[in-house]
Amino acid sequence: MAKETTPKTQITSELTVIPAHAVNIPMFQLLKEDGTVHKGAALPEIDKELALKMFNTMQFIRLLDERMFAAQRQGRISFYLSSLGEEAASIGSAAAIDFNDMIMSQYREQGALAFRGFTVDDFMNQLFSNELDLGKGRQMPVHYGSAALNFMTISSPLGTQIPQAAGYAYGQKLDGNKNCTLVYFGEGAASEGDFHAGLNMAAVYKAPVIFFCRNNGYAISTPATEQFAGDGIAPRATGYGMKAIRVDGNDILAVYQATQEARRIALEEGEPVLIEAMSYRMAGHSTSDDPSGYRTKEEEAKWRVKDPMARFQKWLEGKGWMTEEAAAEQMEAHKKAVLAALKKAETVPAPHIDEIITDVYDTPTQLQKEQLEALKEHIRKYPDAYPATAAGVK
Amino acid sequence: MAKMNLLQAVNSALDIAMAKNDKVSVFGEDVGHFGGVFRATSGLQEKYGRERCFNTPLVEQGIIGFANGLAAQGSFPVAEIQFGDYIFPAFDQIVNETAKFRYRSGNEFNVGGLTIRTPYGGGIHGGHYHSQSPEAYFAHTPGLKIVMPRNPYQAKGLLLSAIFDPNPVLFLEPKRLYRAAVGEVPEDEYTLPLGKAEVVKEGTDVTIVGWGAQVEVIEKAVALAEKDGVNAEIIDLRSILPWDVDTVAESVMKTGRLVVSQEAPHTMAFGSEVAATIQEKCFLYLESPVMRASGIDTPYPLAHEKEYFSDHLKTYEAIKRSLNY
Known part of the structure; x- marks a missing residue:
């Protein structure tokens, strides 16, 4: 969709090279480093x-x-x-x-x-x-x-x-x-x-x-x-x-x-x-x-x-x-x-291990549910290796 | 020989490659004066100058596109992607350009000089975006070579091979082991073969296959199994693409059992390819199905990092499942 504001390209027989830094944008500042306001600056309305x-x-x-x-x-x-x-x-x-x-x-x-x-x-x-x-x-x-x-x-x-x-x-x-x-x-x-x-x-x-x-x-x-x-x-x-x-x-x-x-x-x-x-x-x-x-x-x-x-x-x-x-x-x-x-x-405890498979999809897949069950079984077997979640799977 | 950690071994390989051939250049985000966020490129800018070791703007697709062009011109660019998790903006450049450069031009052009280094893997409290193991995405792309070293000695020898290999190589470094893995490494140049697995430990009862940081996990699991009287054979694939089918098949024909232990999410991880190929090659030798210990099918979570990780205990349980089937 063309924008109406796009300027028309002018034709010129003079070779023109636009300088690399043609656009030079100043920095807007109201407060000087000492916290005083620039002379003549219009401050925003701020209560x-x-x-x-x-x-x-x-x-x-x-x-x-x-x-x-x-x-x-x-x-x-x-x-x-x-x-x-x-x-x-x-x-x-x-x-x-x-x-x-x-x-x-x-x-x-x-x-x-x-x-x-x-x-x-x-x-x-x-x-x-x-x-x-x-x-x-x-x-x-x-x-x-x-x-x-x-x-x-x-x-x-x-x-x-x-x-x-x-x-x-x-x-x-x-x-x-x-x-x-x-x-x-x-x-x-x-x-x-x-x-x-x-x-x-x-x-x-x-x-x-x-x-x-x-x-x-x-x-x-x-x-x-x-x-x-x-x-x-x-x-x-x-x-x-x-x-x-x-x-x-x-x-x-x-x-x-x-x-x-x-x-x-x-x-x-x-x-x-x-x-x-x-x-x-x-x-x-x-x-x-x-x-x-x-x-x-x-x-x-x-x-x-x-x-x-x-x-x-x-x-x-x-x-x-x-x-x-x-x-x-x-x-x-x-x-x-x-x-x-x-x-x-x-x-505050870590999230419950059940949360590991939620939100991957809107609802967990069958395979994810099986993986979670296997994981919980594994944690029950080796509770000391998974201290953040072991208490939650007893 | 010198004691080096994995970062120092990578640094040593880069140093040797740059000294050997002035068409080798090293670049990526923060790799210049700073030496990379992990310091793998420390001292290289000072030694070889800003033209051969430099910071790039923060744009992964640009880094790899630039590297493709540089390689096509006949150089040996070693491009770093700061984390494997951030490689995906460059996916198009790698999959559609790097991998197909030679094939699509009928070998008029190639980017064989390209090596892409990137840290991968979890276990460092990195959450979703500093933990992933992306090798399987790339293993689905003919034209790439993929290498994943397990320790400093392997890292240096394999990286030197990767840099001068006439094919583009994706070199995935196990960041969990960057400083943790220390070993004897020759200070001079040496190379290790790409596409060739290594039998890390010989055994008779079951074959355990892994790559990269996972080999260390497997060694721990095998130590547990040994207490049960199990004599396991450990194979480090070293190269994911092309991978050494023969070494694995030969081992499985001897042991009759195979377990693959991998860090990536279970579904479509590279272990699936190993399992499928081995059941084709060794069907009548197998005494139990190929077992896999993998991450679960979710993004890599921070709070549940330990639970997600396919650690030595899960690998040990997979070994037992294989033996007790």
Whole structure:
């Protein structure tokens, strides 16, 4: 389907070579690093209640990341992925959309999920793969998901959610329900074929998708400079006939406003939009990674001063909505809540062995049922070898 | 000889291949300066330069497509896919391109210089996407060779053969054993044959076949069976495609019984092919049906990893079923 807005090709007898960096997209920023507002900048309408919820969620995620990283180091959970330094990108964007909009995330957007209402117990049950985990303990830690919160369950393979978002949003459009899909991914995942397929299809079908790229500078050890030769991710939208915004991912107010505008375009103008949020992965890729092998402390220090939470706190203090003391008290409350939830989740049993064959299909096959029975018989014979489930098959 | 773990053995093979032939290059996600997420390519960029050992963008279909082109040009690319679970975006390039390059062109062109290395297998708390054993998907594709080493010595010798074999090879490395398996490995070049199984332990009562990390599991199971007075023969297939039918058939004609122990889900795992072929070749010699110990027919679950895994106890029980049939 041809778009009416596609410009007509002009004919010229002059050989024209378009420069490689013809599209140069500026970065939208409202809050300077010191938390003051750029002169003449028009701030988004944001009330005290929402601003404080955003800040509170940032604090919670920072505390959760810190504690669970430590819990992995203590051997209490097998794996963890921190979003340190990138909290503004996920929380600011999730705050700007409607609760009924769909979120499809990668694996570093726990802030968006917390903003939606995923509780500290929900997080812990997933991280400990216990029987209360909504995902039934099947996936590695941080692969959250919740149908009630319109947050699609995370999958490890990179970029797979991007074309899925185009399809999901196309369904929303056909339903006429005035909702869109917000899909997160990193600048590394944007190299996957699925990225290109997803953007192109969303543009062709005018699906209401907000493609939200967290450009955090690294894909595990690979710096963005070895990931692509172009000017980041945002200019690619142009090639697909899509609008794009580049925003400071460490400025939560700018992220909020950019995402609000993207949502307006997606639903009112009926077009997908690509947002590239510029940030930095302060943490390692995961608990399996050690960034000292591929980047310098000096580089990290340059980004530490751009911390999105400190920046937002300064702005809140300037508004008279937050004080240092109140922020510290909130942090202490989060710490207590996280530690209590951690201790609780740790003692909840693993899912019952019967769950091993459920959900592969809507109902287990005959062969799966036979395999389960044989497995249970085997566990009864060797209970010591299967301590997580032996008690359940007596 | 030197003590090496499986990663060091892989690294040593790559080092030797790169030193021997400057058309050998090594690339994949994070394999450059960082040396790969498992460090299999440590030090190679420093030694051979950024043109021959480099990071790729995060795109598996691109990595293998690029490698196909490089191989067609006459190079020996050794492309790494970070986890076997992430090889599927490259499935088209491997199944439709790599495997058919020579056949479709009437041997005008080939990608025989290509080797694809990727870690496979579970037992490392990896959940669905860091645990799979994908060999059977690829074993259904004529034109590929598939190799799965069981220990450091095998890994180095087989990888050196794979790199210079005139056919494309998928080299699946048992990540559970990367650091856990340590053994004596010659520091110099040596090769081990592709398509040839190895009798790891001779025995008379029952033949146990496995490959890759599963051989270690089988050895544990056989140790249990030995206490019952069972003398089992263990065969490591080493190559899944082409696989060494003769060595397995000869063994089964001697023992009269066969157990296949494999990590992948039961249905259509490579053991099905072994079982079908052996009943054709050895029907009158078999004293019991071919038994299989496999993963169950579900994705690889995290919380139930131990229960899912076809461990030594399940293999031991399969051996008993074979003997007591």
